[in-house]
Amino acid sequence: xxxxxxxxxxxxxxxxxxxxxxxxxxxxxxxxxxxxxxxxxxxxxxxxxxxxxxxxxxxxxxxxxxxxxxxxxxxxxxxxxxxxxxxxxxxxxxxxxxxxxxxxxxxxxxxxxxxxxxxxxxxxxxxxxxxxx
Amino acid sequence: xxxxxxxxxxxxxxxxxxxxxxxxxxxxxxxxxxxxxxxxxxxxxxxxxxxxxxxxxxxxxxxxxxxxxxxxxxxxxxxxxxxxxxxxxxxxxxxxxxxxxxxxxxxxxxxxxxxxxxxxxxxxxxxxxxxxx
Numbered sequence: 565x566x567x568x569x570x571x572x573x574x575x576x577x578x579x580x581x582x583x584x585x586x587x588x589x590x591x592x593x594x595x596x597x598x599x600x601x602x603x604x605x606x607x608x609x610x611x612x613x614x615x616x617x618x619x620x621x622x623x624x625x626x627x628x629x630x631x632x633x634x635x636x637x638x639x640x641x642x643x644x645x646x647x648x649x650x651x652x653x654x655x656x657x658x659x660x661x662x663x664x665x666x667x668x669x670x671x672x673x674x675x676x677x678x679x680x681x682x683x684x685x686x687x688x689x690x691x692x693x694x695x696x697x
Numbered sequence: 698x699x700x701x702x703x704x705x706x707x708x709x710x711x712x713x714x715x716x717x718x719x720x721x722x723x724x725x726x727x728x729x730x731x732x733x734x735x736x737x738x739x740x741x742x743x744x745x746x747x748x749x750x751x752x753x754x755x756x757x758x759x760x761x762x763x764x765x766x767x768x769x770x771x772x773x774x775x776x777x778x779x780x781x782x783x784x785x786x787x788x789x790x791x792x793x794x795x796x797x798x799x800x801x802x803x804x805x806x807x808x809x810x811x812x813x814x815x816x817x818x819x820x821x822x823x824x825x826x827x828x829x830x
Contacts, residue, residue: 584743584750585750585801586750586751588744588751589744589747594740595740598738598740602734602739605738606735607727607728609731610717611723614718614721614727617718617719618719618721675808675813678804678805678808680804680805
């Protein structure tokens with residue numbers, strides 16, 4: 565697997581992501597990351613993201629999201645807007661409806677940030693570049 | 698590597714964690730998970746967690762955390778309390794000071810929840826149990 569592929573998968577922590585578990589995080593990185601975690605810090609948004617991310621055809625109509633909740637359309641739209649602002653989903657209007665699709669790069673980044681280096685080492689037996697010099 | 702070790706590392710997603718990216722999440726699981734993400738949705742708490750998790754000796758005195766922030770001791774203590782309530786850290790009082798240590802099981806769980814099954818497959822070349830039947 566190429567280094568590029570690893571980076572795309574968000575597992576190349578050192579290259580792609582601020583360190584959370586291995587070094588004190590700076591204020592700027594913490595503010596950026598906190599916005600995304602805050603977007604996930606609501607059960608309705610987590611359920612919306614899980615519905616969007618688990619679609620086999622890669623997208624879902626807002627008309628199929630709303631009926632799953634006992635909430636108004638504007639409320640659902642507001643939660644979707646926050647997920648979109650956090651970079652977790654994208655949307656496209658086609659005709660009457662808006663369709664939502666996941667942006668896995670952001671969840672990959674969060675997964676990498678939360679993965680302990682020991683766990684990553686177990687998955688990647690090769691030494692990091694420069695470690696043997 | 699034993700199955701138990703994998704589960705401890707939080708990579709055995711199906712066994713340990715609610716699905717976020719592969720199936721619509723239920724309300725109860727979403728509420729439980731949202732509390733932890735909400736705890737991470739603040740830059741001060743992210744920085745505190747990163748300072749606690751990156752200690753080589755596994756713990757840090759609150760007296761070494763506070764000076765890193767331009768915040769009062771009660772404010773820092775409040776943020777630490779929220780991280781502790783979320784199951785991300787634990788604390789122990791010894792003498793005058795309270796010492797904080799990370800609880801990696803929770804960040805492992807979040808990492809597993811946020812890891813796409815495709816990415817997990819690339820790390821684990823063996824077929825999941827039952828896939829070949």
